[in-house]
Amino acid sequence: MADVMLVGxxxxxxxxxxxxxxxxxxxxxxxxxxxxxNVGIGLSRLGHQVSYLTKISTDEMGDYIYQALxxxxxxxxxxxxxxxxxxxxxxxxxxxxxxxxxxxxxxxxAASKMTKADIDRIDFSQLKLVHLTGIPAALSPEFREACFxxxxxxxxxxxLLTFDSNLRPSLWESEALMIQTINELAVLSDIFLPGLxxxxxxxxxxxxxxxADYYLTRGVSHVVVKNGAQGAxxxxxxxxxxxxxxxxxEKVVDTVGAGDGFAVGIIDGLLRKLSLPEAVENANAIGAIxxxxxxxxxxxxxxxxxxxxxxxxxxGR
Ligand SMILES: O=C(O)C(=O)C[C@H](O)[C@H](O)CO
Numbered sequence: 001m002a003d004v005m006l007v008g009x010x011x012x013x014x015x016x017x018x019x020x021x022x023x024x025x026x027x028x029x030x031x032x033x034x035x036x037x038n039v040g041i042g043l044s045r046l047g048h049q050v051s052y053l054t055k056i057s058t059d060e061m062g063d064y065i066y067q068a069l070x071x072x073x074x075x076x077x078x079x080x081x082x083x084x085x086x087x088x089x090x091x092x093x094x095x096x097x098x099x100x101x102x103x104x105x106x107x108x109x110a111a112s113k114m115t116k117a118d119i120d121r122i123d124f125s126q127l128k129l130v131h132l133t134g135i136p137a138a139l140s141p142e143f144r145e146a147c148f149x150x151x152x153x154x155x156x157x158x159x160l161l162t163f164d165s166n167l168r169p170s171l172w173e174s175e176a177l178m179i180q181t182i183n184e185l186a187v188l189s190d191i192f193l194p195g196l197x198x199x200x201x202x203x204x205x206x207x208x209x210x211x212a213d214y215y216l217t218r219g220v221s222h223v224v225v226k227n228g229a230q231g232a233x234x235x236x237x238x239x240x241x242x243x244x245x246x247x248x249x250e251k252v253v254d255t256v257g258a259g260d261g262f263a264v265g266i267i268d269g270l271l272r273k274l275s276l277p278e279a280v281e282n283a284n285a286i287g288a289i290x291x292x293x294x295x296x297x298x299x300x301x302x303x304x305x306x307x308x309x310x311x312x313x314x315x316g317r
Contacts, residue, residue: 001126002051003271004043005159007119007150008036008136009111010054010065011090011104015254015294019094022103032068033090033296035133035166038257041072042264042286042300048271053078053122055110057087062110078121082110092256094294099255104170112139116149124157131267132189133164133260134182138171144181151188160270163189164263165198187218191270193263196227208233209241224280226262226287232280244280247288248314257296261286264300285310 013033016025032041040050052074056062058081065087069075088106095101106112114136130150137144154161165182172178179202186192186202192215194202199211212223212235225233231246262283269279286301289309293299301309 002049003126003128004040004048004050004267005053005122005124005127005130005154006036006040006050007053007114007122007130007132007146008034009088009106009109009139010034010037010056010069011088011106012061012064013090013092013296015092015100016094019096022091022093022101025093028091030064031295031298032065033092033257034088035135035164035260036131037069037074038260038297038300039131039133039263039267040074041297042261043267044073045300045302046264046268046306047303048268050074051076051078051122051127053114053118055080055082055085055114055118057081057085057110058083059086061087061089080110080118082113085110085113088112092254095254097252102256106139109139112143114146115142116146119146119150119153122150122153124153124159127154127157127159129160129162129267129270130154131162131164131263132185133166133263134178134185135166135168135171137181137185138168138178147185148188151185155188160191161189162191162193162263162267162270164193164259165195165202166259167198167201186215187220189220191222191224191266192220193224193226193259193266195259196225199225208243209235212241222276224266224276224283226259231284232262234276234280236276242277242280244277244284245315246284247309248316249288249291252291254294255291258287258290260296261290261300281310282306285313288313
């Protein structure tokens with residue numbers, strides 16, 4: 001029986017083999033992407049039982065996603081095959097510095113059409129935690145409505161809710177709708193995980209503590225503001241707060257998926273009843289591992305690999 005439920009859209013990812021703009025490069029490697037998928041893979045590798053609810057096509061790209069999910073113990077009857085709609089595709093370029101450019105072909109995908117009726121397929125009885133990101137709410141009005149319904153059902157069943165803002169402006173009709181919706185979802189969560197820049201855009205505030213307070217005063221129990229190499233700032237309703245130092249990374253190769261790795265550390269810590277600062281330290285470590293690899297999820301560690309990384313890597317910028 002699964003402890004964690006994830007709902008989202010898996011993507012076929014083509015990541016470039018050569019540096020340069022997507023218009024210029026010719027060689028790509030095929031992989032799997034999607035924020036919730038990445039979190040699911042990370043948790044599964046750390047030994048947790050995870051369920052993942054989505055819809056994929058019945059064509060070869062859908063087969064590819066299904067097989068990749070099977071390999072990561074994420075395939076289950078919660079994956080519905082939809083004969084008339086495609087899966088989403090994402091391209092990602094290779095950069096020497098900064099964030100890679102991502103390009104989506106996902107409008108009208110099978111997953112983007114998920115509704116409240118799909119949420120009704122979830123058996124909440126044994127679940128401990130539901131994790132959601134801001135991406136599904138961007139995909140269609142019906143999926144957006146389903147996200148609020150998922151949160152309501154999860155809360156009624158006594159599940160913890162972790163929420164990662166994961167802002168993707170290109171997927172939203174407008175920035176105003178993105179900010180409004182993400183804030184509405186965030187204040188319903190127990191543990192909210194914004195990046196510093198995301199928090200600044202969402203609240204109009206500047207510092208990590210101001211951002212944390214914004215959500216704490218609106219009912220969130222714990223806020224963890226991610227600040228890349230600087231580490232992460234965590235503050236709770238009881239006013240306990242701490243800046244948890246990050247790990248030294250020699251070369252940042254690709255930042256996409258680092259936030260999902262971070263969420264894995266937090267959720268794993270909650271499930272294993274670690275203290276929040278301990279969970280944040282693991283989250284920083286998994287984020288640091290992620291940024292050193294081009295795939296969105298292939299480097300996600302096992303517990304042994306995580307331990308090794310922490311033992312062999314210095315803290316600091
Ligand atoms: O799901 C998306 O929209 C993506 O951008 C795919 C990536 O794997 C993911 O978001 C990384 O967080």
